[in-house]
Amino acid sequence: MTRQQPLDTLIDLAREARDCAGQVLASERRDQQQVATQLETLGRYRLEYAQRLQEAMFSGIDPATMHNYQAFLRSLDTALERARKALDEQQQRVASSQQHWQQQQRTLSSYDTLAARRAEQANRREQRREMRHNDEMAANALLRQRERDATHHSGA
Known part of the structure; x- marks a missing residue:
């Protein structure tokens, strides 16, 4: 059992690192969604403002107002x-966070595989020990x- 304790510690640490990386990834994705929503809102606002300028130009607009519209559109x-x-930039952070999470998951999976192999080996050793014990008892x-048969036959 003492040989598995360090591996169990590594598994716990890897699970914590993976979970932490998952939380960072989730946060980066929320931030990405927020930035995308802001971009979409800003784009709609720009489109609406450009339409207002078109309507104002159709109705007739003085040069100062035209200049203000154009300056605002530039901004x-x-x-x-x-x-x-x-x-x-946020999409790059999400991609980087996802790669980090995937690496943490691979590390955890590797440790889990090692632990499963060790458990399987220990199980096989225990089965062989039980089999030897049962064979000894049967023998x-x-x-x-x-x-008893020899004593019974010789005494009869």
């Missing part, structure tokens, strides 16, 4: 570009039976 375009970049019983 929205800049914000959209930043949001796209943030989403790309002793047979020997006693022969001795």
